[in-house]
Amino acid sequence: MVPKGYTAITLFPFVFIKHDFLKGDKRFVNHEKIHLRQQLELLILPFFVWYALEFLIRYLHYRCCSLAYRNISFEQEAYAHEGSLGYLNRLPFWSFMRYL
Numbered sequence: 473m474v475p476k477g478y479t480a481i482t483l484f485p486f487v488f489i490k491h492d493f494l495k496g497d498k499r500f501v502n503h504e505k506i507h508l509r510q511q512l513e514l515l516i517l518p519f520f521v522w523y524a525l526e527f528l529i530r531y532l533h534y535r536c537c538s539l540a541y542r543n544i545s546f547e548q549e550a551y552a553h554e555g556s557l558g559y560l561n562r563l564p565f566w567s568f569m570r571y572l
């Protein structure tokens with residue numbers, strides 16, 4: 473279910489993870505929860521369209537899959553705040569827009 477090179481896939485309302493021990497990793501769980509919130513805020517389907525389009529645009533820019541992935545606004549927000557466990561409680565609506 474989870475593609476090679478990735479540890480998890482978040483498809484609201486589910487998070488598919490590659491390794492069970494990750495469930496105990498608060499930072500990892502918070503990262504995926506941020507994605508759940510982003511998906512909800514975009515009413516799910518548009519999130520994936522936007523995510524794929526932004527990946528494509530970033531890939532054309534960087535010509536590197538991992539750089540393109542890390543620079544997607546949704547990933548930038550999740551990576552920037554995954555260590556801040558209270559982030560979801562104070563996350564402004566559509567806050568990923570700050571990373572565009």
Ligand SMILES: [Zn+2]
Nearest residue numbers: 503507547550
């Ligand atoms: Zn992510």
